Amino acid sequence: xxxxxxxxxxxxxxxxxxxxxxxxxxxxxxxxxxxxxxxxxxxxxxxxxxxxxxxxxxxxxxxxxxxxxxxxxxxxxxxxxxxxxxxxxxxxxxxxxxxxxxxxxxxxxxxxxxxxxxxxxxxxxxxxxxxxxxxxxxxxxxxxxxxxxxxxxxxxxxxxxxxxxxxxxxxxxxxxxxxxxxxxxxxxxx
Numbered sequence: 001x002x003x004x005x006x007x008x009x010x011x012x013x014x015x016x017x018x019x020x021x022x023x024x025x026x027x028x029x030x031x032x033x034x035x036x037x038x039x040x041x042x043x044x045x046x047x048x049x050x051x052x053x054x055x056x057x058x059x060x061x062x063x064x065x066x067x068x069x070x071x072x073x074x075x076x077x078x079x080x081x082x083x084x085x086x087x088x089x090x091x092x093x094x095x096x097x098x099x100x101x102x103x104x105x106x107x108x109x110x111x112x113x114x115x116x117x118x119x120x121x122x123x124x125x126x127x128x129x130x131x132x133x134x135x136x137x138x139x140x141x142x143x144x145x146x147x148x149x150x151x152x153x154x155x156x157x158x159x160x161x162x163x164x165x166x167x168x169x170x171x172x173x174x175x176x177x178x179x180x181x182x183x184x185x186x187x188x189x190x
Contacts, residue, residue: 018056021046025067030111034064034119065128068116071109072132076139078103083143092144093154100158104165111166 024046028037039060043050057063082099083092104110120129141151164173 021048021053021056022067022070025063026071026112027108029064029067029115030108033115034122034125061124064125067112068129068132071112072136074109075103076136079140079143089145089150093146093150096144097154100161104161107165110162113162114166
């Protein structure tokens with residue numbers, strides 16, 4: 001029994017360390033992109049040695065893709081939770097949109113998304129990044145019950161919000177909760 005407890009403790013510790021490394025990677029890749037980010041910078045941010053990164057991930061590419069999955073999974077979970085218990089497609093999309101507004105506060109994840117899309121120009125990264133994006137697209141349709149057109153509009157607004165958040169222009173372009181519920185932006189005719 002003592003051996004199994006030690007393995008469970010080690011596994012938990014290893015899983016926690018892996019999450020720490022992914023969090024550090026999201027921050028570093030968000031700031032510097034795939035090519036300009038070094039695994040030594042990620043290790044330093046995570047508080048570990050660089051060789052330990054390679055014990056967790058075979059290479060920088062796999063770490064980048066793990067970070068991409070992490071960010072997309074957080075979005076997916078937020079959408080699932082927001083849509084739960086909503087009756088109509090419109091209600092689900094609205095709730096999912098509000099959930100995404102909350103995710104915009106994490107600048108590192110927003111900027112990471114943009115870096116991931118840019119990194120898809122790298123042939124070694126393109127297909128897995130496309131797969132994550134199209135998987136999220138399909139999940140939005142499935143979770144919300146949205147049509148292709150509704151999904152395009154929803155995802156298009158999300159991309160605009162990413163740019164606005166990345167440029168820190170929310171005050172000018174993102175309606176407040178009060179404005180969303182009122183259906184108008186301040187100063188616009190109702």
